[in-house]
Amino acid sequence: MCTPRRRPETLGTVTDLVDSAFLKAARGEAVPHTPVWFMRQAGRSLPEYLKVREGVAMLDACADPEMIVEITLQPVRRYGVDAAIFFSDIVLPLKAVGVDLDIVPGVGPVVAKPVETLADVEAIPDLTPEHIGFITEAVRGLVGELATVNGGTPLIGFAGAPFTVASYLVEGGPSKEHAKTKALMFSQPDVWDALMRKIAGIASAFLATQVAAGASAVQLFDSWAGALTPADYVRYVKPHSARVLAEVGELGVPRIHFGVGTSNLLAEMGDAGADIVGVDWRTPLDRAIEVVGDRGVQGNLDPTLVFAPTDVMTARAAEVIEAGRAARSHIFNLGHGVIPSTDPDQLARLTEFVQSYPV
Numbered sequence: 460m461c462t463p464r465r466r467p468e469t470l471g472t473v474t475d476l477v478d479s480a481f482l483k484a485a486r487g488e489a490v491p492h493t494p495v496w497f498m499r500q501a502g503r504s505l506p507e508y509l510k511v512r513e514g515v516a517m518l519d520a521c522a523d524p525e526m527i528v529e530i531t532l533q534p535v536r537r538y539g540v541d542a543a544i545f546f547s548d549i550v551l552p553l554k555a556v557g558v559d560l561d562i563v564p565g566v567g568p569v570v571a572k573p574v575e576t577l578a579d580v581e582a583i584p585d586l587t588p589e590h591i592g593f594i595t596e597a598v599r600g601l602v603g604e605l606a607t608v609n610g611g612t613p614l615i616g617f618a619g620a621p622f623t624v625a626s627y628l629v630e631g632g633p634s635k636e637h638a639k640t641k642a643l644m645f646s647q648p649d650v651w652d653a654l655m656r657k658i659a660g661i662a663s664a665f666l667a668t669q670v671a672a673g674a675s676a677v678q679l680f681d682s683w684a685g686a687l688t689p690a691d692y693v694r695y696v697k698p699h700s701a702r703v704l705a706e707v708g709e710l711g712v713p714r715i716h717f718g719v720g721t722s723n724l725l726a727e728m729g730d731a732g733a734d735i736v737g738v739d740w741r742t743p744l745d746r747a748i749e750v751v752g753d754r755g756v757q758g759n760l761d762p763t764l765v766f767a768p769t770d771v772m773t774a775r776a777a778e779v780i781e782a783g784r785a786a787r788s789h790i791f792n793l794g795h796g797v798i799p800s801t802d803p804d805q806l807a808r809l810t811e812f813v814q815s816y817p818v
């Protein structure tokens with residue numbers, strides 16, 4: 460388990476945050492209440508987000524420190540969640556090093572020239588802090604602001620894991636089957652290895668920048684790892700994700716590792732070097748807890764339950780919290796991101812319910 464290290468430039472802030480419910484749970488310590496935050500808590504479900512984003516392209520918003528600070532703070536102000544998640548995207552570091560890509564509304568990341576060969580991989584520059592000065596500026600600004608919100612709210616930094624980012628680079632856009640990606644993996648192991656090393660290096664540098672600027676924890680999103688068998692995950696993917704988690708672990712922050720449809724991979728995703736394993740809603744939390752061993756879990760209310768009557772939603776949230784008691788620690792979340800048509804008032808009720816539920 461990692462001990463939080465005090466970074467001189469954020470000393471006062473970090474000292475206060477160490478006692479936050481989120482960071483206590485992330486370190487496996489006893490909590491005053493079950494901490495809660497939501498993946499995609501900032502975004503289209505919030506009218507204040509839609510207003511700020513009016514006429515601004517997603518990747519332009521992600522390069523503007525003032526906008527990043529404002530959008531990241533919006534759900535923290537509104538819900539009083541126990542953690543903020545940095546507003547950016549998993550493909551932002553690729554854009555920052557010069558990969559020609561865009562985030563198309565309603566579609567997702569689209570890459571102009573998908574990766575096919577070793578030369579394509581080698582043409583992608585490594586990420587250096589100079590590429591992402593705006594990230595450092597935004598994180599610093601945020602950490603300063605968050606220090607005063609609800610007695611101090613920690614910031615979660617994040618990166619896309621090598622497999623999930625590789626899928627966008629190889630497919631050229633969102634994919635259901637990840638067939639091109641897996642074909643590359645099976646048929647050209649050298650190219651695959653080079654690609655995974657390249658992305659792992661970029662993810663690690665992206666996380667290091669966020670932590671150096673004051674992020675208190677990180678989440679590695681391997682959203683599409685569930686497309687893999689356990690054996691292929693272990694052989695082709697896990698070593699690269701493990702490298703990212705080990706390198707950021709050296710910086711002394713807790714690490715959350717999340718994927719979707721990963722019932723069969725949870726033990727390996729924990730073993731890759733996570734302090735907390737994120738669980739999607741399809742996997743019963745008690746089963747996840749059995750397989751992750753002495754680690755914390757995060758999750759996992761079905762994101763569609765916010766469309767149910769409040770008493771139905773809270774009854775199911777209570778079941779998640781009760782199941783979470785068997786874990787080393789439990790951070791409440793949805794089993795994947797907030798759906799854009801979600802009613803923010805219902806998320807506010809859910810937050811209050813979780814935070815006031817007896818521990």
Ligand code: CP3
Nearest residue numbers: 498499500501502544546547548549564565566567680682
């Ligand atoms: O609040 C947060 O969770 C923080 C910000 C965040 C975004 N993307 C903002 C975003 C985070 C952590 C991500 C990660 C991300 N991006 C993942 C992993 C998490 C997951 O959902 O599994 C993935 C797979 C992506 C790729 C991506 N970016 C997709 C699939 C989309 C949706 C496309 C669409 O329009 O439906 C995006 C765009 C994106 N990233 C939006 C937001 C708020 C929507 C863009 C908009 O508001 O115009």
